[in-house]
Amino acid sequence: MATQRIPVDAIKGRGTATRHPHRFERDAREVFDDGWSDELPDDADAPAPPATDVTWEEPRSVISYNESPDIYFDRGLNPYRGCEHGCIYCYARPTHSYLNLSPGLDFETRIIAKRHVDQVLRRELARKSYEPRMLAIGTATDCYQPVERELRLTRSVLEVLSETHHPFSLVTKASTVERDLDLIAPMAARGLAAVYVTITTLDASLTRKLEPRAAAPHRRLRTLKTLAEAGIPCGVSLAPQIPFLTDDLEQVLEAAWEAGARSAFYHVLRLPWEVAPLFRQWLQHHYPQRADRIMARVHDMRGGKDYDADFATRMKGSGPWADLIGQRFRKAAARLGFNRERFAFDTSQFQPPRLDGQGSLF
Template sequence: MSEAFIPLSALKGRGAASRLAHRFERETREAWDDGWGTLDEEYGEPPARIETEVRFEDVKSVINQNDSPDIPFDRSINPYRGCEHGCIYCFARPTHSYLNLSPGLDFETKLIAKRNIAEVLRAELGRKSYKPSHIAIGTATDCYQPIERELRLTRSVIEVFKETRHPFGLVTKSSAVEQDLDLIAPMAADRLAAVYITVTTLDGELSRKLEPRAAAPHRRLRTIKTLVDAGVPVGVSVAPQIPFINEDMEHVLEAAWEAGARSAFYTVIRLPWEVAPLFKQWLEVHYPDRAARVMARIREMRGGKDYDADFATRMKGTGLWADLIRQRFEKATNRIGFNRQRVELDLSAFRPPGVAGQGDLF
């Protein structure tokens, strides 16, 4: 796949370096030197600022179901498609290909907001056939990415869960989750809510390259403490683990424990479809001296390939390097005290929309 007339250089506030052509495109374009210095003129100009565009979508369903044996939940909700955080490693980037958009810059600049998500969710929870189960919010794209501050779609989902007393968990790397503590904290007190904060590294400079529009690492740790102080059970995700890039897993776990997190999990980097060439571009822009070593170790964990989607291995990888990461995680979490007690959410409290509170009449 080829980039489309955008030079490979770091773009301020963006993770991808190009609008990489998606896998369904029949034609691709790439820059070519015609001998007249055109490329020198173009590449000599500073990259233009790329604005974020939000498009609205009316959806027919919002609860996604999966039967993946390596995922601890079978239902999820994602209020947004695309993510402004711009994490270069995001495994959801290839989903933009189905919209005829680039998994590169388009994924982080052309966002889709499901504006009727609360109404559709309420209807789905109200079906006679519906049986409550743990629903995870923000499993593909961050439910508290920057546009949530204005659109508040995630908040509307939590309001429906509060109304129906439906349990949920959410994962984010944003401090914006604090704005919904008035809803989350009371539900957590009734064993109806849990939050998981992703802290990929404590290195602020690295974080700005990996996750350019996400909250800084120290801010995420403060968010953990704020949530814990409000009585919310909090876990930490030290994901993804990338060989020779974020090497401070133990320090992240220690800092998260100090902030109040009591559960932890990790995954290794996943490079499905277009994520692989995008990540290679990112390495060449930011870490050209170690790009080959990083990819060699990733392939070692994937049976010699950039990625293997096998359910049994896709989250943790295989081989010596994957085993070393697993040992580091297990030794650190055991030493610190993580995962001693499982958070159990209460499924019995669910009341379909319009039914909650009727018992008070008798």
């Protein structure tokens, strides 16, 4: 029987190498080196990186609503559960636990796609009780992650929104958004669309470790420029900010402004549930000399804990380190001219969709 050796701490192109147990599992298992691995021949074939497996689900609804006071939108849509980008800090990782899957490697390699997402969305928008407001797309997992190139679920959602003149914004780390300029640009010209590109750092070496399958920083800046030149209102997300790791906040804002972004926001690192041990493992592998110092600053911003879900502080943190990051952001943003004008989405143009077989009097 062929023996496969996968290092516990790294798989090329993936944020984590472990199928970390989720919080609902009764048993937890850890992989460790018992010394026998040295007996394997030096020419043993290395296993191929794990491939992405897509599973379809049949959703009853695709618009999710929230009443969180610290979030600027009240409804969102995510065509996918799980994300191939493999960002180690992703706060959506624990959602895979509800599927009996690991928030670790499973989150990056076992993607759940929502079948007929456009048809379900159409039914929801057609309800007589529906009131249009800005729909935020891709706020949990990236709507333009690699599988979108083939499945085109996000594209199908934009087609419905374009047909119904429904306002939306989306956030992404992927250059694939440029593919849909033919839909986004005309909607933006009518006050119906805005795009945010996440750039956590300009350090390409750090990005390859932190966000292993997302576009490189220079490519995201080029995407911002392409979108802005097409007349689309653009913003930049500097989320998350990690002390002693993503320390080029001012440089990111300057580069984004030059590329055409005119709005900006940030959040500090969030480590809910299983994200905390995964992030610690990642730190110990990639930045062992800084790991303790980084986690100490995280605790300073979270009242001595890995994470605090209090609405008042979960996005920006609290304490002197959180205040320092906030001051740096506000001063740099003000100096450059960010956030001087707020983009207003026009909901008055909304036209409910006609369902199959539904006629028109006009």
